[in-house]
Amino acid sequence: MEWLFIFILGAAIGSFMNVLIVRTPRDESVSFPASHCMSCNTPLRAWHNVPILSWLFLRGKCGFCGEKISVQYPIVETLAGLIFIFTALKLGVTFQAFGIALVFTLLLSLSVIDFYYKMVPDSLNLSALTFAILSATSLGQVGYNFTNALLFAGGFTLLRFYLSYAIKKEAMGEADIMIAATMGAILGVKLALVAIFLSALLALPALLLTQNKEDENSQQLPFIPFLAMATWIVLMFDTYVTAYLVGLYG
Numbered sequence: 001m002e003w004l005f006i007f008i009l010g011a012a013i014g015s016f017m018n019v020l021i022v023r024t025p026r027d028e029s030v031s032f033p034a035s036h037c038m039s040c041n042t043p044l045r046a047w048h049n050v051p052i053l054s055w056l057f058l059r060g061k062c063g064f065c066g067e068k069i070s071v072q073y074p075i076v077e078t079l080a081g082l083i084f085i086f087t088a089l090k091l092g093v094t095f096q097a098f099g100i101a102l103v104f105t106l107l108l109s110l111s112v113i114d115f116y117y118k119m120v121p122d123s124l125n126l127s128a129l130t131f132a133i134l135s136a137t138s139l140g141q142v143g144y145n146f147t148n149a150l151l152f153a154g155g156f157t158l159l160r161f162y163l164s165y166a167i168k169k170e171a172m173g174e175a176d177i178m179i180a181a182t183m184g185a186i187l188g189v190k191l192a193l194v195a196i197f198l199s200a201l202l203a204l205p206a207l208l209l210t211q212n213k214e215d216e217n218s219q220q221l222p223f224i225p226f227l228a229m230a231t232w233i234v235l236m237f238d239t240y241v242t243a244y245l246v247g248l249y250g
């Protein structure tokens, strides 16, 4: 029962993230107007807003005009529910787990926005960073998270200076520096470095595929989804990663 509740909580937050995904890139208010069909603008009824189930019940079509509703809505809601379940399994049903689950639903939203719009809204990015620093079991840990966030923001900024100088154009965006800080706060320095490395490995096949095309737009690979995925994988398997590092370096 408890797990069902946690899943529903996550799916409800995922439902709100869908609103953010649609409205933040257009600078629209997230609270006004109320949810409406993107095609016919009819305001949704209460039962149209039930995460996942409404979409299934309406068979992916608007209840008023019959226009297709993107499958992205139930997918984001389901993923958010799963993020909440697995974070609670990993860290227990704690304030810290709730905060970290929020960070990952925000990273999921940022990934979707980065993928579709090639942009990363600062509002969501800074929210993720703030929650990442505050997600702790003690005040001392908040300080520790903050220190790690600073180290990663600083490290990435330096790397960006050197890289940009080396390739004679601006390497990495400011958004990547904020995400790096979030990764540092959640994982700590060692594991966050592993996650950065893993994100590059995950991105490599996609990078090779997009590099083949002549189309200029396809050259810009959204990198946030890979950073988010790598952070998630390293957090879920942190004991194995730590054991591996100890085996390598003692």
Ligand SMILES: [Zn+2]
Pocket (backbone or CB within 6 Å): 037, 038, 039, 040, 041, 042, 062, 063, 064, 065, 066, 067
């Ligand atoms: Zn409609």
